[in-house]
Amino acid sequence: MRWHHNIDCSIKRPSPPKDTAAMIRSVRFNSTQAGLKKTALHDLHVELGGNMVPFAGYSMPVAYKGQSHIESHRWTRTHAGLFDVSHMLQSTLQGKDAVNFLHKVTPTDFQQLHPGVGTLSVLLNPNGGIVDDTLITKQSAHDFYMVTNAACAERDSQFLVDELKSVADAKWTPITDRSLLALQGPDAHRVLQHVLAWDQSLADLYFGQRRSYKLFNGAYIDVARSGYTGEDGFEVSIPNEDALQFAQSLLDNEMTKPIGLAARDSLRLEAGLCLYGHELDESITPVEAALSWVISKSRRNITEGVKFNGYDKIIDQINNKTHKSLRVGYRYQTKGPAARTGSKIFLPDGKTEVGHVTSGSASPSLDNINIGQGYVLKPHNKRGTNLLVQVRNKLLPIELVKMPFVPSNYYRG
Structure with missing residues (x-):
């Protein structure tokens, strides 16, 4: 599955940056010299009464007028909440050496993962510390889609570029022309289903899976059944130029309300999920973080082939409880x-x-x-x-x- 598969080609879209390092420098320049960056939904947030605050270099809504943090939280638990998470870093990793590269920087077995399935994993530094947590989806044998944290975008980018220097056939490309929206809650599937084309169904899309869907207006979106609230829900990647109409169509449903960063944090805390910079950092291993499940059993006794960063330390913690x-x-x-x-x-x-x-x-x-x-x-x-x-x-x-x-x-x- 390619990113612009089945999208209306009459709409001009910027091509991916040819020089990843140049892209990183550009992001750094834009965020420091031109003020806060804005997502494609920024004006909609303001129109809806969003209390906009600086977050990870972006202007993001922490809450919305007429809706307390507790009300936003409970609405998501009982209905459907729409989050703009476009500040997070989307990217692709492609090439014949993509799996070997992932097996060096993460402890997860991506060889055995089926196409169209994603999993949470962690990027590891040479000492086994967590550079970031990440959701990685296998699109095909040599093609992966990644989402990493907004606050770690520059560090993650540099880490991946540096680690790739010794890899022959693997290319990492940041995605800069697509928004990412999270629709979360027990009514999320009803809300999203309502805006899909008549022949599209979410019934056989299970937690951790990702595929393309056609909307009622003919546009295509990439949908992962996942999220960071503990509820059923979806993370939707969509071209920036289509994001506003899509978001408005979801909010037209009385079951949906826009939700800000404050409720996103309390929802993830109740779900027992980690927040980078709080539960996770480069001094903490996945074993110490109670994330041993991301270390695939097939990768705990490597006698030949690629060992992940910090292998000896992490395996010692698993086997001998040295943490x-x-x-x-x-x-x-x-x-x-x-x-x-x-x-x-x-x-x-x-x-x-x-x-x-x-x-x-x-x-x-x-x-x-x-x-x-x-x-x-x-x-x-x-x-x-x-x-x-x-x-x-x-x-x-x-x-x-x-x-x-x-x-x-x-x-x-």
Whole structure:
């Protein structure tokens, strides 16, 4: 599947940049010299009353007028929320050496992945630390689609370019002319189905799969059944020039409301998902981040062929439990202010520090009880362990619990 497959060729579109390094320099120049970048939906956000804030070099809506953060959050859990995530970096990786390259920079087996299927993985530095988390979809044997975080776009770009220098036949190309929209919630499939052509059906598109669909107006979109809320939903890649009409057609449905960054963060926290720069960074391995499942079993005993970055360290952590701390989830056992990033975690004696908070907030889906994620030293990281978190000058009781905090509702057929 190619990106412009079946798109109306009468519309002129900018060709992909020939020089990836030049593109990176251009992005850096535009974001620093010309102010904040804007997505194709920027004017629509303003028209809808979006409270626009700087985020990852873009002007993005944190919330919308007449709709509180909690209302936006709960609407997504019960109906359908539309998120503009066009600030995230879309790209393709193509060539006969594409799989070998992915097997060097990620611990996931992409040889065994079926075409049209995507999976969450992580980009690894030479020490096994996480450069970024990423969703990678296999489009064909030598063709992959990638989505990485907006805040890491420049670092990811440079990392991939540098790692590719020793690869003979693999080309990484950023996609600069397409928007990315996330439609999330239990009514998402009804809303999206309504704007598809009459002969198109989402019924056999399952969680993790991605394919092209024709819209009622004849345009084509690329749809992945995925998202970062824990709900059923879709991430839709669409040409910039078609994005506004598409978004408006989704919002014309009374089941859909626009949702901003604030609710996106609280939804992902309830879903037990990581946020780069909080739960993940280059000093943390996937084992420490409780993401060992992204390390394919077929890649845990490599005797020949490509080993992923940090292989020896990561496999030692899996086999010998040599890591000292682990990502955990917790919930308050009493009322009190939410613990924020960096808050210290103590044993019940209130003196022995055993960890720190990476994300924390009230949970709109759980009657606003405070929840969070953090890293806790072994052996104090087991579920059911009672600890204390420091908020200002108070120590508040917490219990380590299983994640996700609310049940996931992915559509698996």
